[in-house]
Amino acid sequence: MMYQKLLVTALSIAFSGLVVAADFKAGDDYVLTGAATSNSSDKVQVTEYFGYWCPHCNNFEPKLEKWLEEKKEDVAFDRVPVAFSTRGKNQTLAQMAYYVGKQVDMQKSVDETMFGFYHKYGRIAPSLKDLDKLKNDPLACNVEINKLVDRAEEQSIKANRAFDVAATTKYLNKVVCEADEKGWALLNVAKSARGGIRDNDTLKEILSAAGVETKNFNKRLESFSMTSALKKAKKKADDMGINSVPTIVVNDKYRVTASKGFDHMLEVVEFLIAKENQAKN
Numbered sequence: 634m635m636y637q638k639l640l641v642t643a644l645s646i647a648f649s650g651l652v653v654a655a656d657f658k659a660g661d662d663y664v665l666t667g668a669a670t671s672n673s674s675d676k677v678q679v680t681e682y683f684g685y686w687c688p689h690c691n692n693f694e695p696k697l698e699k700w701l702e703e704k705k706e707d708v709a710f711d712r713v714p715v716a717f718s719t720r721g722k723n724q725t726l727a728q729m730a731y732y733v734g735k736q737v738d739m740q741k742s743v744d745e746t747m748f749g750f751y752h753k754y755g756r757i758a759p760s761l762k763d764l765d766k767l768k769n770d771p772l773a774c775n776v777e778i779n780k781l782v783d784r785a786e787e788q789s790i791k792a793n794r795a796f797d798v799a800a801t802t803k804y805l806n807k808v809v810c811e812a813d814e815k816g817w818a819l820l821n822v823a824k825s826a827r828g829g830i831r832d833n834d835t836l837k838e839i840l841s842a843a844g845v846e847t848k849n850f851n852k853r854l855e856s857f858s859m860t861s862a863l864k865k866a867k868k869k870a871d872d873m874g875i876n877s878v879p880t881i882v883v884n885d886k887y888r889v890t891a892s893k894g895f896d897h898m899l900e901v902v903e904f905l906i907a908k909e910n911q912a913k914n
Contacts, residue, residue, distance in 0.1 A: 662901045663889045666873050670884040676709040677909045679902065682870060682880045684715050685727045685747035686829075689891060690879045694748060696895050697879075708906060713866050715878055725863070726830045727751075729854055730840060732862045736853070737845055746819070746843035753808055754819040755828035757781075764824060767809060768817055774810040781805060818842040884909050 659665055672678040681697065683690040701710055714731040716724035727747065734743030760781055761767060767774040782802050789796035812820060822838045830836050837850045853859065873882050881889045881898060883905040891898045 657901050657904045663887045666886055666888050668872050668885045670886055672884050674709045677906045678884050679708045680711045680713055680882045682713050682715050682875045683878050684724060686724055686751050687878045688752060691748050691752040693879045693895050700899055713869050715870050715875055721831060723829045723831060726836045728863060728866060729859060730836060732859055733840060733845060733853060739845055742843045746839060750819050750823060750839050755823040757808060758820045758823035759827050761824060764821055771810060778802060778805045778809060815842050
């Protein structure tokens with residue numbers, strides 16, 4: 634009798650899991666791309682379409698890294714950098730940065746540096762006045778940060794938004810006043826470039842801060858392999874119907890966006906991975 638109760642309980646749990654999985658529907662939680670998979674690996678291919686310049690991609694990055702650490706033995710992961718805007722060179726140069734990182738086998742350093750440039754140093758540097766003075770005078774740096782926080786607090790009060798003075802002050806002091814040499818280098822680049830990447834020289838300075846050897850840098854950016862990589866990225870994004878980032882595509886067949894949140898996106902991706910693995914058996 635006890636065995637039967639345990640069996641019923643186990644089946645109930647199992648079927649409740651199936652119900653949750655069945656709630657993920659094409660057209661609602663994911664979209665069929667209509668493309669045939671090009672994956673020849675035994676593992677399911679998971680591809681993130683992203684942009685270093687995208688704030689949502691930056692926010693997703695820690696969660697994605699944690700997820701990949703748990704799933705790295707189960708999936709073949711890749712990334713495709715996307716450029717939606719052709720105005721200026723900002724998004725295209727960000728794409729190039731990704732492929733430079735791959736070419737020199739420094740992907741993690743380039744990823745961290747590029748996200749940091751756009752979403753940490755790039756957001757703060759244009760508001761700072763004399764970076765050399767701030768670097769060499771801790772007291773002056775603290776005074777400057779307090780002025781920034783006061784202005785931000787005033788703006789938040791006018792907009793009726795919550796604002797954490799203590800947390801913001803601590804964060805800005807850490808990013809600016811306690812910056813290491815790499816941090817100061819990125820602050821200087823971000824200030825002169827106004828937080829964006831408008832030319833090859835700006836990208837060269839950023840990747841140099843990441844530790845990339847930048848000899849013959851322009852030739853690298855103009856090389857056949859770079860041109861081919863950018864064309865391939867555009868074709869992949871077009872074929873997969875990518876119109877927002879971050880977006881994850883599973884085996885080229887299923888497109889999942891972050892429209893319902895990052896956690897939901899990863900849950901759907903796991904469901905689709907299981908679906909693809911089941912289809913192979």
